[in-house]
Structures are given as structure tokens and as C-alpha cells.
Amino acid sequence: MNSSKDKATAEYVSKEFRKSIWLGTCFLFVTLILPVLNHFARGFMLRSMFGNLSVTYVYSVLFIYIVAWVITVYYVLRTDKEEEAH
Amino acid sequence: MQQPIATALVGVIVAISIIVAFLSRKYTKSTAEFYVAGRGISAIQNALALSGDYMSAASFLGVAGLVWAYGYDGIWYAAGFFGGWLVLLLFLASPIRRFGAYTIADFVAGRFHSRKLRIAAMIGTLMVSLFYIVPQMVGAGELLGLLLGWEYVFAVAIAGTLITVYVVLGGMRATTYNQIIQCILLWTAMFVVMTLALGKFNFNYSNLLSTVKEYAIPGRWLDFKNSFALIFGLVLGTAGLPHILIRFYTNPSGRSARWTAVWTLFIIGTFYMMTPVVGLAARSLLGNAPPSTNLVLPMLAQSVGGEWMMGVVIAGAFAAILSTVAGLVIASTGAIAHDLFTMLVPGASDKRQVLVAKLTSIGVGIVAILTGLVFRGYNVAFLVGLAFAIAASTFFPVLMMGVWWKGTTEKGALAGMIVGMVGSAVMIVTSLLKMQSLMNPSIITVPAAFITIWAVSKIDGKTPHDTMEFMHKVHMPEKVHERDNG
Numbered sequence: 001m002n003s004s005k006d007k008a009t010a011e012y013v014s015k016e017f018r019k020s021i022w023l024g025t026c027f028l029f030v031t032l033i034l035p036v037l038n039h040f041a042r043g044f045m046l047r048s049m050f051g052n053l054s055v056t057y058v059y060s061v062l063f064i065y066i067v068a069w070v071i072t073v074y075y076v077l078r079t080d081k082e083e084e085a086h
Numbered sequence: 087m088q089q090p091i092a093t094a095l096v097g098v099i100v101a102i103s104i105i106v107a108f109l110s111r112k113y114t115k116s117t118a119e120f121y122v123a124g125r126g127i128s129a130i131q132n133a134l135a136l137s138g139d140y141m142s143a144a145s146f147l148g149v150a151g152l153v154w155a156y157g158y159d160g161i162w163y164a165a166g167f168f169g170g171w172l173v174l175l176l177f178l179a180s181p182i183r184r185f186g187a188y189t190i191a192d193f194v195a196g197r198f199h200s201r202k203l204r205i206a207a208m209i210g211t212l213m214v215s216l217f218y219i220v221p222q223m224v225g226a227g228e229l230l231g232l233l234l235g236w237e238y239v240f241a242v243a244i245a246g247t248l249i250t251v252y253v254v255l256g257g258m259r260a261t262t263y264n265q266i267i268q269c270i271l272l273w274t275a276m277f278v279v280m281t282l283a284l285g286k287f288n289f290n291y292s293n294l295l296s297t298v299k300e301y302a303i304p305g306r307w308l309d310f311k312n313s314f315a316l317i318f319g320l321v322l323g324t325a326g327l328p329h330i331l332i333r334f335y336t337n338p339s340g341r342s343a344r345w346t347a348v349w350t351l352f353i354i355g356t357f358y359m360m361t362p363v364v365g366l367a368a369r370s371l372l373g374n375a376p377p378s379t380n381l382v383l384p385m386l387a388q389s390v391g392g393e394w395m396m397g398v399v400i401a402g403a404f405a406a407i408l409s410t411v412a413g414l415v416i417a418s419t420g421a422i423a424h425d426l427f428t429m430l431v432p433g434a435s436d437k438r439q440v441l442v443a444k445l446t447s448i449g450v451g452i453v454a455i456l457t458g459l460v461f462r463g464y465n466v467a468f469l470v471g472l473a474f475a476i477a478a479s480t481f482f483p484v485l486m487m488g489v490w491w492k493g494t495t496e497k498g499a500l501a502g503m504i505v506g507m508v509g510s511a512v513m514i515v516t517s518l519l520k521m522q523s524l525m526n527p528s529i530i531t532v533p534a535a536f537i538t539i540w541a542v543s544k545i546d547g548k549t550p551h552d553t554m555e556f557m558h559k560v561h562m563p564e565k566v567h568e569r570d571n572g
Binding site for chain 2: 005006009010012013016017020023024027028031032034035036038039045046050051052053054056057060061062064065068069071072073075076079080083084086
């Protein structure tokens with residue numbers, strides 16, 4: 001492969017990695033912070049949010065899923081757009 | 087026969103599976119058809135098949151059962167099983183498809199041109215698949231035995247034989263179509279049970295929780311360390327499961343692979359969101375009546391929907407087992423008949439490779455039946471968790487580093503894979519022997535594998551000569567490849 005092609009590939013890979021690692025870190029943070037909050041901020045996490053649904057319950061059965069779906073749609077639409085423009 | 091409706095519905099599932107396999111038999115004449123369905127499965131079809139493949143007995147019966155038994159702590163499994171898909175989408179789905187091989191061993195061997203890595207990946211695939219097959223077969227035997235009155239040996243033999251027949255007859259295409267049907271059945275069964283159960287609480291989630299308040303708080307089962315380790319292992323383990331990763335090869339393009347992951351995230355996400363409702367409703371409505379966690383969902387179905395609903399759930403559980411084991415049989419067959427055979431007999435004709443693949447599928451089916459008989463009585467959810475731990479430690483680090491870091495070398499990848507595989511196995515054995523208290527070892531073995539790959543690669547410094555060509559192939563959009571090819 002020639003060096004200009006290598007350079008273009010390296011730049012593209014780097015850009016893709018930054019995007020994936022940023023979104024992946026956001027999701028892992030949102031997921032892995034839950035046991036930490038349950039342990040260190042138990043009082044707050046057990047507070048009622050909607051009726052008998054506590055903060056930690058809503059977080060684990062709803063919030064994690066919504067965050068994942070938002071990240072998913074954002075990532076795929078952006079990647080499709082970038083590939084189209086490439 | 088204890089449950090005539092359930093037995094009839096299981097019979098329908100068996101008949102449909104065989105018919106689909108029979109109609110797909112003409113699509114197993116080449117290795118590309120047998121292993122990856124000619125790479126012609128659309129994104130939505132693949133998402134349904136992947137969801138069917140992924141939602142095993144552990145997901146269908148196990149998660150609701152764990153929520154019934156331990157309340158909130160059982161929900162970790164649902165979140166972990168789901169979360170792994172995002173990691174898979176962000177880091178591996180497109181590159182794996184663009185590489186365009188048949189197995190995980192193909193991928194690592196192609197990246198590093200290494201026979202040793204091919205063998206290590208083959209061993210890893212078989213280890214993970216075996217750990218995953220055993221609980222499915224044990225689940226099939228116990229579930230059908232308890233609910234339909236079948237002998238354990240008979241139930242395991244029926245499930246194993248049926249899966250083997252339809253994999254041998256129809257390869258990946260029949261497996262895909264069967265998994266689609268099974269996914270729809272599983273999801274619908276869970277939805278109907280959840281709706282009927284919520285109806286008992288005036289369709290008010292808060293009313294349901296008011297009856298089981300003490301089960302809606304964390305800490306009944308897992309302490310901080312183990313809940314953190316469990317979710318870490320489940321999230322990263324998904325991205326290392328061979329039977330899931332190889333399904334991405336069946337997509338026509340990298341873009342299609344991404345959309346497959348998107349649809350899968352929606353299908354399995356909505357499925358896992360239903361499991362806590364079902365588990366807690368079972369706790370509220372059934373109390374301590376279920377004799378085991380695996381029977382919670384069928385008993386709840388009977389309680390809220392009568393014999394018919396119970397029959398649908400039992401048929402759904404059987405479908406879950408069939409679809410998952412079929413995916414594992416294909417993955418294991420690829421490891422032996424493709425990875426090993428083509429290494430031992432280079433240049434074997436396509437026809438001969440397909441024949442070997444079919445014979446291997448029969449062999450794997452027999453092993454699945456035998457292991458199901460040997461491991462009778464073992465805890466199903468625990469074994470699945472171990473499969474995730476081995477997958478996360480063995481494959482996820484080497485795939486991530488191989489795909490994204492051009493500095494990865496053959497020695498680094500091999501060392502990382504060995505550290506992950508052996509480390510997770512040692513940690514699991516020491517945990518079983520009560521020598522340490524960490525239930526899921528991934529939190530230690532995954533970082534250890536990453537560090538090993540990085541350190542050994544830095545010391546070694548001998549990157550493959552075509553690393554940039556590989557990066558170009560797996561990362562650049564299809565349009566660029568089309569331009570390259572004129």
C-alpha cells in the first residue's frame with residue numbers, strides 16, 4: 001500500500017476509534033456507576049421516584065436501556081452519514 | 087403425559103424446525119452457504135435470528151427466576167446481557183463483517199498470519215461453546231422432564247437430535263430461519279405473560295412493587311464487589327461469544343452488520359425490560375411456591391393464563407434451547423471442521439469441507455447430548471455466567487486490540503489470549519473450590535489480558551507486514567473498497 005493510502009486509513013481508524021471509545025465509555029460509565037451508587041449513595045438511590053419505583057429501580061430497568069438506544073441510534077446514523085460522505 | 091397442550095405445542099416447534107431444515111437443504115452445498123448462509127441474510131432477519139440465538143434458556147427462564155428469588159439483584163443479569171450488545175456494535179460488528187471469514191479463528195489467524203493463534207482461538211471457541219451448551223442441555227432435560235413428564239435422558243436426546251438434524255440438513259440458513267421463528271415465539275410469550283401478570287395489578291407497575299417492596303432493593307444476593315464484577319463480565323462477555331460473532335459474517339456488508347446490532351438491541355432490550363416485571367409478579371402472586379428458579383415463568387404463566395399459556399411458555403423455553411444450541415453447534419463445527427480440518431488438509435475441495443462439516447455437526451450433537459447427561463443437576467445460570475467470563479477474557483481483548491491497535495503483534499495477541507483463557511479458567515476453578523470469593527473473574531482477567539497484549543507487543547515490536555492493509559479492509563467503508571477495485 002502506498003503511504004498516502006496508509007495515512008488516510010490511519011486517520012479514518014483514529015477518528016472512528018475516538019467516536020467509539022467516547023460513546024462506549026459513556027455507556028460503561030452509566031452502567032458500572034450503578035453498583036457504585038447503590039453502595040455509596042444508597043439513601044439517594046432508594047428514594048421514591050414514581051410511586052413505589054425507586055431511583056435505582058428506574059435506573060436499572062429503564063434508564064440504562066434508554067441510554068443504550070440513544071447511543072445506538074446516534075452512532076449508526078452518524079457512521080452511515082460519514083461513510084456516505086467518504 | 088402431564089401437559090397435553092404443552093406437549094402438542096412442543097411437537098409443533100419440532101415439526102416446524104424439521105420442515106424449515108428440509109426446505110433449506112439445497113443451501114448447504116458450499117462452505118459459504120453452510121457456515122454463513124451465503125452472506126445473504128438481511129439486517130432485520132439477522133437481528134431476529136441473533137436475538138433468538140442469544141436469548142437462551144438462561145434469559146427466558148433464568149432471569150425471571152433470579153428476579154423472583156433475589157429481587158433487584160437478578161436484574162443485573164438482564165442489564166448485563168443487554169449492555170454487551172452496545173459494546174459489540176461500537177467496536178466489533180462492522181470490522182468483523184468486513185473481514186469476511188467464517189470463524190473467529192479465521193479472523194485472528196488472518197490478522198496475524200499465525201497457526202498458533204488459529205489453534206488457540208479454536209480451543210477458546212470450543213471451551214466457550216461447551217460451557218454454553220452444557221447448561222442448555224441440562225435445562226432442556228430438567229424442564230421437559232419436570233413439566234412434560236419426559237425422562238431426563240429422553241428429553242436431552244430429543245433436543246440434541248433435533249438440533250443436529252436441522253443443522254446438518256440446512257446449515258446456517260435453516261438455523262437462521264428457525265431462530266427467527268423461535269425469537270418471535272420467545273418474545274411474544276414473554277410479552278403475553280407480562281401483560282397478563284400486570285393485569286393482576288391493574289396495569290400499574292407501582293402497585294406491583296408495593297406488594298414486593300423488600301425485593302425491589304439491591305443487596306439481597308450480591309455484594310458490591312460481585313455485582314460490579316458480574317455486570318462487567320456480562321457486558322464484555324457478549325462481545326466475545328463465538329456463536330454471536332460469527333452471525334455477523336452472514337450480513338451482506340459492514341453497514342448491514344451495524345443495523346443488525348441496532349435491531350437486536352431493540353428486540354432484546356424490550357425483552358429484558360419485561361423480565362423484572364415477570365419475576366416480581368411471580369414473587370407477589372406465587373410466593374415461595376415454585377420449587378426452582380427455572381420453573382417460575384411456566385408456573386406464573388399457568389397462574390395468570392391457564393394451561394394454554396403454560397404450554398406456550400414451555401414451547402418458548404424449548405425454542406430458546408433449540409435456537410441457542412443450534413448456534414453453538416455451528417460455531418463448534420466451524421472450529422473443528424473449518425479451522426482444524428483446513429489446517430490439517432490444506433486445499434481440500436469445498437464439497438469435502440461441507441461433508442466434514444456435516445459429520446462434525448453430528449459429532450458435536452452427540453457431545454452435546456453426552457455432556458447434558460453427565461452434567462445433570464448443575465446450576466444452569468451459573469454455568470452460562472462462566473461461559474461469558476471465558477469469552478470476555480479470551481476473545482474480547484484480542485479482538486479489540488487486533489481490530490483497533492496497529493501495534494498489536496502475533497506474540498502479544500497469543501500471550502493475551504492465553505492469559506485470558508487460562509486466567510479465567512483458574513479463577514473459576516478457585517472460586518468453585520471456595521479459595522476466593524469473586525464469582526465472575528472477568529474484572530481481573532480482562533484487564534490482565536489487555537495489559538499482556540500491550541506489553542508483549544511493545545517488547546516484541548514485530549507487527550505483521552500487512553497491518554495497514556488489514557486496517558484498510560476492516561475499517562474503510564464499502565464504497566472505498568469499490569473504488570479501490572475500480
